[in-house]
Amino acid sequence: MMNLIASLITVLIMILLALGIAFSATLSSLLTVVIPYAALAVFLAGFLYRVLLWAKSPVPFRITTTCGQQTSLPWIRSNPLDSPSNVWGVIGRMALEILLFRSLFRNTDVAIVGQRPVYGSAKWLWFFGLLFHWSLLIVVLRQIAPWINGLSAADGFFEIGIPTFYLSDAALLTGLSFLFLRRVVVPQLKYISLFADYVALLLILGIVSTGLLMRHFSPADLLQVKNLALGWATFSPVVPARIGLVLSVHLCFVFTLLAWFPFSKLMHMGGVFLSPTRNLANDNRMKRHLNPWNAPVKVHTYEEYEDEFRDKMKLAGLPVEKE
Amino acid sequence: MSSAKTPKPDELIAIRYEPPEMPWMDTPTVFRPGTWSYSGTAKSLTALNLPNPRAWQPSDADWKLPENWKEIILDGMRERLEKYRSFKLFMDICVRCGACADKCHFYIGSGDPKNMPVLRAELLRSVYRRYFTEAGKRFGRLAGARELTVDVLKEWFYYFYQCTECRRCSAFCPFGIDQAEITMMGRELLNLVGCNINWVTEPAANCFRTGNHLGIQPGGIKDMLDFMADDIADRTGVRVDVPINKKGAEILFVTPSGDYFADPGTYTCMGYLMLFHEIGLNYTFSTYASEGGNFGLFTSSEMVKRLNAKIYAEAKRLGVKWILGGECGHMWRVIHQYMDTMNGPADFLEEPVSPITGTRFENARSTKMVHIAEFTADLIRNGKLKLDPSRNDAYRVTFHDSCNPARAMGLF
Ligand code: SF4
Ligand code: SF4
Numbered sequence A: 001m002m003n004l005i006a007s008l009i010t011v012l013i014m015i016l017l018a019l020g021i022a023f024s025a026t027l028s029s030l031l032t033v034v035i036p037y038a039a040l041a042v043f044l045a046g047f048l049y050r051v052l053l054w055a056k057s058p059v060p061f062r063i064t065t066t067c068g069q070q071t072s073l074p075w076i077r078s079n080p081l082d083s084p085s086n087v088w089g090v091i092g093r094m095a096l097e098i099l100l101f102r103s104l105f106r107n108t109d110v111a112i113v114g115q116r117p118v119y120g121s122a123k124w125l126w127f128f129g130l131l132f133h134w135s136l137l138i139v140v141l142r143q144i145a146p147w148i149n150g151l152s153a154a155d156g157f158f159e160i161g162i163p164t165f166y167l168s169d170a171a172l173l174t175g176l177s178f179l180f181l182r183r184v185v186v187p188q189l190k191y192i193s194l195f196a197d198y199v200a201l202l203l204i205l206g207i208v209s210t211g212l213l214m215r216h217f218s219p220a221d222l223l224q225v226k227n228l229a230l231g232w233a234t235f236s237p238v239v240p241a242r243i244g245l246v247l248s249v250h251l252c253f254v255f256t257l258l259a260w261f262p263f264s265k266l267m268h269m270g271g272v273f274l275s276p277t278r279n280l281a282n283d284n285r286m287k288r289h290l291n292p293w294n295a296p297v298k299v300h301t302y303e304e305y306e307d308e309f310r311d312k313m314k315l316a317g318l319p320v321e322k323e
Numbered sequence B: 001m002s003s004a005k006t007p008k009p010d011e012l013i014a015i016r017y018e019p020p021e022m023p024w025m026d027t028p029t030v031f032r033p034g035t036w037s038y039s040g041t042a043k044s045l046t047a048l049n050l051p052n053p054r055a056w057q058p059s060d061a062d063w064k065l066p067e068n069w070k071e072i073i074l075d076g077m078r079e080r081l082e083k084y085r086s087f088k089l090f091m092d093i094c095v096r097c098g099a100c101a102d103k104c105h106f107y108i109g110s111g112d113p114k115n116m117p118v119l120r121a122e123l124l125r126s127v128y129r130r131y132f133t134e135a136g137k138r139f140g141r142l143a144g145a146r147e148l149t150v151d152v153l154k155e156w157f158y159y160f161y162q163c164t165e166c167r168r169c170s171a172f173c174p175f176g177i178d179q180a181e182i183t184m185m186g187r188e189l190l191n192l193v194g195c196n197i198n199w200v201t202e203p204a205a206n207c208f209r210t211g212n213h214l215g216i217q218p219g220g221i222k223d224m225l226d227f228m229a230d231d232i233a234d235r236t237g238v239r240v241d242v243p244i245n246k247k248g249a250e251i252l253f254v255t256p257s258g259d260y261f262a263d264p265g266t267y268t269c270m271g272y273l274m275l276f277h278e279i280g281l282n283y284t285f286s287t288y289a290s291e292g293g294n295f296g297l298f299t300s301s302e303m304v305k306r307l308n309a310k311i312y313a314e315a316k317r318l319g320v321k322w323i324l325g326g327e328c329g330h331m332w333r334v335i336h337q338y339m340d341t342m343n344g345p346a347d348f349l350e351e352p353v354s355p356i357t358g359t360r361f362e363n364a365r366s367t368k369m370v371h372i373a374e375f376t377a378d379l380i381r382n383g384k385l386k387l388d389p390s391r392n393d394a395y396r397v398t399f400h401d402s403c404n405p406a407r408a409m410g411l412f
Helices: A002-023 A025-056 A087-100 A124-144 A151-155 A167-185 A187-192 A195-217 A219-233 A245-263 A265-271 A302-315 B042-047 B069-083 B085-093 B105-110 B117-132 B134-143 B150-160 B168-172 B179-192 B198-210 B218-236 B265-279 B301-318 B329-343 B372-381 B403-407
Strands: A108-113 A116-121 B251-254 B322-325 B369-371
Touching: A002 A025, A002 A195, A002 A245, A025 A219, A025 A245, A025 A265, A025 B085, A124 A167, A167 A187, A167 A195, A187 B117, A195 A219, A195 A245, A195 A265, A195 B134, A219 A245, A245 A265, A265 B085, A302 B198, A302 B218, A302 B301, B042 B198, B069 B085, B069 B117, B069 B179, B085 B117, B085 B179, B117 B134, B117 B150, B117 B179, B150 B179, B168 B179, B168 B403, B198 B301, B218 B265, B251 B301, B265 B372, B301 B322, B301 B329, B322 B329, B322 B372, B329 B369, B329 B403, B369 B372
Parallel strands: B251 B322, B322 B369
Antiparallel strands: A108 A116
């Protein structure tokens, strides 16, 4: 509860700050000229740093989590996706994981019904999680790569009024709301949720809603965004005389999210590729895996063993090395 | 010391999944009788050269930790964060989606929220944030960070020994975060300051010295196996051979010591003896490598290696061609995922070929150890066993989710 309240307060304060910025010419130009590049730089450098750090840390053991039959005798049907024995299987497994959230699709829930634990299928998290991530991707692509032809056209087939109301926006809002609400409503989720878990969702929610506000109710802001974006892209940012209030909030949220991203759990975006339980083939007994720090240990040798038990071994009629 | 009374079934099933109002960081750990194990004895710790051997119990107020315990734990954590990508990554990328929460049998069976894999990990992750991340250092609790205190250490002990390292949570996590891996790290850290349980350390100490967890000495093993052979002769009229420490055998057979020692493992073991006799296998048991299981898996990776080393060493000494392994869950995790890396290469052995059917076990060509189920399946497939399915077809059977063979090996 505390974490939820704290996150709401934090986001409110951010909104107030953003509104304040809009009233100051100096701060506005800071927000539109310096901060965009700074936030982007932090994002890129931070992201790269984190991923490289993970990538270069050793993987001492091949610890694939297997969820299907391994490659064994030729007549035993193996499961190449849940227990891949070669790189193609791994690629398939990872692709399904990253593109379709396959593990989440497995999700079940448990309840005690009539003195017995009963397991049921629970696909909601998978569905809304997938909806959220895919629509987020489409929306982001639409913003940063508007030249991808067809994206907007296909996406905007819900031509409700002008400007177009995009399907992906609706999907994104739905997904986000679900993810946020379950953290507020489901007791277990509320119990484990941290301040940052709420903030991440609220920030994205804020970005999407201010974006929609601008597109549908504040064409002046929208025009400003276009000019700004053009300026950033050509490295000649134009300082607007006064930035719109909604735009200011929108920008503050975007840059905060960008700069915070590499330090947050949102890095799961990079980390998911590197998880050693998923991205390694289950070929352990076929190919030896090398541990870069395989340290020597003190073992109890056969000689030491026989020295201790020689008499008893002889008494039991067991062969010994030394009489 | 309070002892637990055995609860009745309806008491056991009265599980509530509602978490308490109080945030988990403020909820003190209560060592409920019957939910924790006694401490590792000074004797077993000394036998294994493990740190801080002493007399203590988890129910004591003073755990007699070393003076600089906190420094030891934090240094140990730093070292492991550098040595294991899994640990570092799993500390960093959990999104607390909760998909793993109700997958753990400890949570399903207790309703204790700290038994949700995600929260079990947060017990350690909160300390990681406090000492190893900028946000945690600066913003503390707001960033999900907390100080490492004696109470936190006790909480680790309580919950990290309530995990069977079964990896079920990992199968459901969108990132494959494996709480078993985090539990292992947690236990390694606890072991650095001598907080272990005797259920693990004594078998490990036994295994180190006598070759098996139960501490059975060479004569004892021979007696037990001979006794089983007598039983088989009484029952079937067939006298089976019991080859032990036989040099020049083709195959070394390694199985958990529970199989020699107590029912129902002994029935399995008698099954092995009869099977090998029936097909005329040239094999041997070993008294030195008389344990397939490996309680190092519940101690530290170093201990896994120390205990596991005997198997290859003995295979080399006896001059066998390859190794056959009996049934045991965590044993096969070690054989499949760790043995070759830790104690290989087994280049003195040959790629396993069944002497009965000629089948080549290509999936074991590097580790050179074959699972008894694979070996037997091949015998059945090739019609080498006369089976009468009608003797068992009255039973309705189901697949038992066998944790490590399933999720750390892929044997279904
Ligand atoms: S399923 Fe994975 S990401 Fe989700 S809470 Fe559990 S460990 Fe974290
Ligand atoms: S590994 Fe198994 S016992 Fe441990 S937390 Fe995960 S599900 Fe629970």
